[in-house]
Amino acid sequence: MSGTRKILMLGNGFDLAHFLPTKYDHFMHAMRNVENYNKGVSMTFESLYTDLINSENYFFDNTAKLYKTEEATLLLEEVKDLQYNLKKNGWFQYFKSYIDSGIDTWIDFENEMEIALDAICHIIGELENDAEYLYIPRGHNTLALHEKIFDKNTIRKYPFIDEFLKSFSVAQRGFTQYGNHMIFNKSFVKYYSGQPVNICSSCLLKHLEEDLMCFIKIFSQYIAFIDRLEIKNSLKKPEVFEKDLDAIYSFNYSSTIDRLYNHSNISFIHGKANNNKIVLGISELQNQVLIDNKAYGFVKYYQKLVNNTDYQFLRPKSPIVAIENKLKSPSLTKYHPIEIYIWGHSLDSSDSDYIHEIFSFNQDQKYSLRVIVYYYSQPHAQLSNLIAILGKDTVENWMKNKWLEFIETPDIQKLNFDDSYIDNSTSKFSKTVIKPEETRNIAFA
Known part of the structure; x- marks a missing residue:
């Protein structure tokens, strides 16, 4: 058995891999259907996604296969509350005009x-x-x-x-x-x-900030509905969820990871929808007018401070620090680096602070970690984003030293319904290494 210590980082692609409609495009279509709903009964799952079920039939067929969608309803009082907030929200009224215009994520x-x-x-x-x-x-x-x-x-x-x-x-x-x-x-x-x-x-900018907070509340209500989707049968665990998974850091707002896989050691970096304290906005104030007017309500790091969302992945609480400090011990002659698996995260600049945190390690020969990125058809988009954030020299160095690896994303549909499917969602490198005894008791912050 491999003794590798593993951390799993999740983005929205993790929910999508489990056929949960949490994409921006799913949300906007559903809310437009809510806004136009005029029946005096609760909305069914089919009513929410009526214009997507055919165009994304593979996705929604599997949603119905995995979850009790026939029992999922948006109560009439929830519909009316959403309609009231949607009608008076400027951000929603603006973006609903650009559904199907390339704003997908x-x-x-x-x-x-x-x-x-x-x-x-x-x-x-x-x-x-x-x-x-x-x-x-x-x-x-x-x-x-x-x-x-x-x-x-x-x-x-x-x-x-x-x-x-x-x-x-x-x-x-x-x-x-x-x-x-x-x-x-x-x-x-x-x-x-x-x-x-x-x-x-x-005053004008403050008003736009308040409207964004209302938009976030609407989105939180939507995710709460998604979290009510009841699974039909327990899911088979992808290989990465097997032994030696020490911690999970989720950028998602949903409860998918703890709800479907019952894992306890989870930190929600951008908050959870069930308490309306979530992070959704731009990365930084770059426009001087916004800076002069201290319009920080639009910015993710300000929202993190206000909402007190999880900072445990960043220093000094980073679990990787414990590994690195242990590796500096002169008595330690053998070690196996921690492995970070990234599932469903685009590695875009909006979360560049976390990306810089990860790639700030491995500065000497006793490298601290390896990064395994799950991709779908091709890793090009995530690789391009890493190069844009870190520069080609850093990315080339990590690839050359086999510190950075791309593995195809586990196929949840085939894993649960195709007996011939072989799940290879852990690194072959980690399977060949047995962790020495002296690294077994490294504490996580």
């Missing part, structure tokens, strides 16, 4: 959110530089955007900025539509002697 959503924020900051900057972009509409005591602010340069750089503003107008959140113009709500306008003189950019 949560990474895509976060990237598009940053573009939308940049567009708003562009408008704010233009207003601060040139007051003639503002005017007082007849019969109103507030300010409106003059249509000339949407010139060719603005539209070329931010082609959907007017649609973004209209979406918040439809949601009655921040703007009111007046012909082709956008009127600011009074709470976002500065007044002098009772007369509107300028917009309050900090």
